[in-house]
Amino acid sequence: MKKIVALSLMLVVLSASLFAQGGSEESAAKEDDGVVKVALIVENTIDDKGWCQAMHDGILAAQERMPGEIEYSYSEKMKPVDAGSAARQYVADGYDIIIGHGAQYKNLILEMADEYPDVTFAFGTSAEVGPENVVTYMPESEETGYLSGIIAATISKVDVLGVVGPVDGGDAARYNRGFVLGAKSVKPDVEVMVAHTGSFSDYIKAGEVAQSQIKAGVDVLTGSSQQALGALRATADYPDEDIWWVGQDLAQLKMAEGQLKCVAASSYDYAPVIVSLVENVKNGVKGGYCVPMNFANGGFIFGFNEALSDLYGSDLEDAINAQISEFVNNPNSVDWKSVDYSQL
Amino acid sequence: MDFIVNILALGIPFSVALLLASIGEMFNQRSGIFNLGCEGIMAMGAFIGMLIPYSVGQGGATAEIYNFLGIIAGALVGALLGLVFGVVVITFKAKQGIAGIGMQLFCVGAAGTLFRHFVGGTQSIPGIGKFYIPLLSKIPILGQIFFSHNILVYIAFLFVPLSVYILFKTPWGLRVRAVGTYPRAADSLGINVNRVRFQALAVGGALAGLAGAYLSLCQAKMFSDEMIAGRGFIAVALVYFGHWDPIKIMWGALLFSLAQSFQLAVQGQGINFPYEFAVMLPYVLVILTLAFSRDKKKQEPAALGIAFDREKRT
Numbered sequence: 288m289k290k291i292v293a294l295s296l297m298l299v300v301l302s303a304s305l306f307a308q309g310g311s312e313e314s315a316a317k318e319d320d321g322v323v324k325v326a327l328i329v330e331n332t333i334d335d336k337g338w339c340q341a342m343h344d345g346i347l348a349a350q351e352r353m354p355g356e357i358e359y360s361y362s363e364k365m366k367p368v369d370a371g372s373a374a375r376q377y378v379a380d381g382y383d384i385i386i387g388h389g390a391q392y393k394n395l396i397l398e399m400a401d402e403y404p405d406v407t408f409a410f411g412t413s414a415e416v417g418p419e420n421v422v423t424y425m426p427e428s429e430e431t432g433y434l435s436g437i438i439a440a441t442i443s444k445v446d447v448l449g450v451v452g453p454v455d456g457g458d459a460a461r462y463n464r465g466f467v468l469g470a471k472s473v474k475p476d477v478e479v480m481v482a483h484t485g486s487f488s489d490y491i492k493a494g495e496v497a498q499s500q501i502k503a504g505v506d507v508l509t510g511s512s513q514q515a516l517g518a519l520r521a522t523a524d525y526p527d528e529d530i531w532w533v534g535q536d537l538a539q540l541k542m543a544e545g546q547l548k549c550v551a552a553s554s555y556d557y558a559p560v561i562v563s564l565v566e567n568v569k570n571g572v573k574g575g576y577c578v579p580m581n582f583a584n585g586g587f588i589f590g591f592n593e594a595l596s597d598l599y600g601s602d603l604e605d606a607i608n609a610q611i612s613e614f615v616n617n618p619n620s621v622d623w624k625s626v627d628y629s630q631l
Numbered sequence: 632m633d634f635i636v637n638i639l640a641l642g643i644p645f646s647v648a649l650l651l652a653s654i655g656e657m658f659n660q661r662s663g664i665f666n667l668g669c670e671g672i673m674a675m676g677a678f679i680g681m682l683i684p685y686s687v688g689q690g691g692a693t694a695e696i697y698n699f700l701g702i703i704a705g706a707l708v709g710a711l712l713g714l715v716f717g718v719v720v721i722t723f724k725a726k727q728g729i730a731g732i733g734m735q736l737f738c739v740g741a742a743g744t745l746f747r748h749f750v751g752g753t754q755s756i757p758g759i760g761k762f763y764i765p766l767l768s769k770i771p772i773l774g775q776i777f778f779s780h781n782i783l784v785y786i787a788f789l790f791v792p793l794s795v796y797i798l799f800k801t802p803w804g805l806r807v808r809a810v811g812t813y814p815r816a817a818d819s820l821g822i823n824v825n826r827v828r829f830q831a832l833a834v835g836g837a838l839a840g841l842a843g844a845y846l847s848l849c850q851a852k853m854f855s856d857e858m859i860a861g862r863g864f865i866a867v868a869l870v871y872f873g874h875w876d877p878i879k880i881m882w883g884a885l886l887f888s889l890a891q892s893f894q895l896a897v898q899g900q901g902i903n904f905p906y907e908f909a910v911m912l913p914y915v916l917v918i919l920t921l922a923f924s925r926d927k928k929k930q931e932p933a934a935l936g937i938a939f940d941r942e943k944r945t
Contacts (some may be wrong), residue, residue, distance in 0.1 A: 332747070332752065332753075334751060334752025334753065335752065335753055335855075336752065336753055340752075364743075449899070455906060480898075480899035480900070480901070481898070481899070481901065482895055482898035482899045482906070483898065483906045483910065484910070485906070485907065485910035486860065488855065488857045488860075489857075489858070489860045490851050490853060490855055490858050491846060491850055491851045491858055491860065491862075492860070494850060494851055495641070495645060495850075495891065495892070495895060496895050496898075498641055499637065499641055499892065499895040499896050499899065500899055502637040502640065502641060503633075503634070503637060503896065503899055505899075513753070513855075516753060516755070516853065517851055517853070520755050520851065520852050520853055523755075523852075524760070524852075542755060543755065544755055628901050628903075629901055629902065629903030630901075631901045
């Protein structure tokens with residue numbers, strides 16, 4: 288019996304030492320080979336043609352820009368209550384950067400950052416500057432909204448525009464208000480109807496909002512977050528009518544209804560954020576800063592739908608390009624907070 | 632005037648999924664079983680409904696056939712899941728509330744997983760378009776409100792008188808009501824209580840599946856695993872709201888959907904009012920009506936939620 292106990296104890300000690308050695312070797316190897324391990328936690332899926340896909344695509348683009356320097360994993364469908372276990376697993380697996388993609392992960396990220404000071408945590412949207420191992424990012428999406436507003440007001444024949452918002456907060460609030468300002472810059476008397484679904488993922492309700500607005504006379508609509516796909520789909524129910532959509536994700540342009548109805552779209556490009564994040568971690572800067580995303584720092588990309596080129600002329604393209612140049616030279620110049628929906 | 636016409640014209644199609652699912656749930660509850668898994672069955676119906684036209688019939692002259700095959704498949708899967716639920720709560724006599732929650736979680740998860748496996752990311756489909764009823768759709772105002780919808784809208788509203796007839800005028804309807812009210816008496820008269828309950832669950836499941844297929848094929852024309860967004864639970868609430876009466880359930884579904892249509896229209900008018908309260912309006916309205924419209928003559932089925940065991944004296 289004693290022999291068995293002794294043998295068991297020896298095995299336990301041996302295996303523990305082996306595992307410990309393996310862990311340190313892994314750490315040493317990580318420092319040597321210069322690979323930074325990045326983990327992404329999202330509440331939806333990485334192919335949602337919206338919020339989550341933009342970040343996923345950004346990380347993949349960053350991997351291409353920094354070949355062999357980024358190792359990447361992701362966890363989808365993570366509610367904030369479930370995300371903690373995934374994040375802890377990533378910490379245990381030696382990940383250097385853990386991104387909770389959404390403001391709903393803020394509390395979790397701050398708690399984890401306190402618990403694991405050697406790991407870099409990131410979340411957004413948030414303009415707050417967090418602890419020294421936390422990075423936040425804030426898309427200044429009033430710029431993309433402004434462009435969408437210019438396009439919508441220019442192509443509108445009835446001068447009544449619609450906004451299908453998820454909630455009146457975060458980057459969605461900035462986008463929607465930027466849209467209003469952009470539209471008013473072209474046609475000061477244009478009418479803008481704004482309605483919110485109260486959800487980022489209720490496609491059906493977004494479709495209902497769009498139908499309601501179209502029935503009320505709107506001829507150009509926009510919207511942000513993944514729920515906006517429901518609204519885009521609703522515009523496709525009017526294939527032969529002058530009902531158009533301006534998107535907030537370039538992936539929408541590739542969809543069948545996007546080809547039919549989406550005049551132009553802008554996207555968040557997270558690649559510069561990820562590249563700077565990885566470079567900072569390599570240089571020993573774990574956090575304590577906020578990355579604003581705008582046209583000036585390459586945080587946004589924009590594209591027209593060439594299939595609908597008859598709808599917009601070169602004048603509109605020139606106007607949009609001029610506005611993008613203006614944003615590059617003068618970032619953070621759209622006073623989105625000045626918009627009061629009740630005054631529209 | 633246009634403002635009101637638009638609210639009415641949109642409120643009617645918005646109500647269809649709720650109407651179908653709640654009439655199905657009414658059959659369940661009339662037989663003595665409540666199925667909180669309605670939400671999950673709707674999700675599976677939505678997925679299967681979308682999968683068939685997506686995988687075999689994208690566009691072309693045959694697209695409509697595949698759309699309707701999707702509708703039928705959604706209903707069949709719903710019926711099958713209703714029977715599975717029956718095995719759990721009738722054969723194994725599991726607690727109905729817990730089993731329903733389990734059913735809901737399983738089906739939503741399964742629909743999402745199967746969707747990712749067979750379809751991938753969010754995809755849209757052509758779906759089923761509107762069917763303008765000849766002549767009637769041309770009537771001013773009324774044509775737009777009542778006769779300019781897709782075919783499933785008309786079918787759904789036909790289910791209301793049909794279910795009234797089935798429930799109150801046919802021997803099977805009598806048996807359903809009997810096993811939900813006093814199963815022991817029904818059993819003593821030679822009615823196979825559990826068989827009738829299985830049949831009711833199949834009907835209820837089929838209608839829930841049909842409701843889901845309506846959402847993916849007619850309303851959203853796409854699928855995502857969170858698209859049901861609580862509508863299955865609202866359908867269960869509407870059964871209580873309607874006191875297990877198909878006509879009152881229809882009014883409940885219409886009230887909810889018209890309130891929804893109204894709040895969306897009002898939001899667009901830029902009235903200085905927090906949109907969060909506007910979004911809550913349909914739910915608050917249903918809760919208030921539930922609280923203040925208690926009909927003492929219309930009690931819930933006496934055996935609702937109680938498993939039947941002919942060996943036990945209850």
